Amino acid sequence: MTPPRRCLGAFADLPDGDSRGFDPAASGQDSLFIVRRGERVFAWRDACPHIDGARMAWRRHAYLNAARSRIVCHAHGAEFDIETGRCLRGPCVGSQLLAVEVTVEADGGLWLHGPVE
Numbered sequence: 685m686t687p688p689r690r691c692l693g694a695f696a697d698l699p700d701g702d703s704r705g706f707d708p709a710a711s712g713q714d715s716l717f718i719v720r721r722g723e724r725v726f727a728w729r730d731a732c733p734h735i736d737g738a739r740m741a742w743r744r745h746a747y748l749n750a751a752r753s754r755i756v757c758h759a760h761g762a763e764f765d766i767e768t769g770r771c772l773r774g775p776c777v778g779s780q781l782l783a784v785e786v787t788v789e790a791d792g793g794l795w796l797h798g799p800v801e
């Protein structure tokens with residue numbers, strides 16, 4: 685059986701070097717976020733490994749530090765590598781964000797593969 689897939693929007697609407705949160709389940713709260721670097725995207729669950737259930741952005745779409753070089757959890761300042769999701773600094777060093785499979789397809793869409801709880 686093919687896993688469910690869902691279009692999150694247009695890749696062109698994702699600014700290069702920036703992050704965006706998404707709420708594919710229409711729950712009223714973003715469950716994942718994507719960081720764009722050039723033609724590549726890195727998608728992670730919006731769930732900090734430091735504390736179960738902790739959301740990471742201090743306001744919608746704000747997942748990066750000021751230099752836009754790392755993902756930051758604004759609860760306690762943990763910093764994560766954008767490409768690997770590994771925590772490099774803060775209270776959960778060495779822990780890992782959970783990856784979400786998102787692809788950019790020929791139609792120009794950002795496609796989410798599989799469910800995100």
Ligand code: FES
Pocket residue numbers: 732733734735738757758759760761762774775
């Ligand atoms: S909840 Fe993310 S750093 Fe503490």
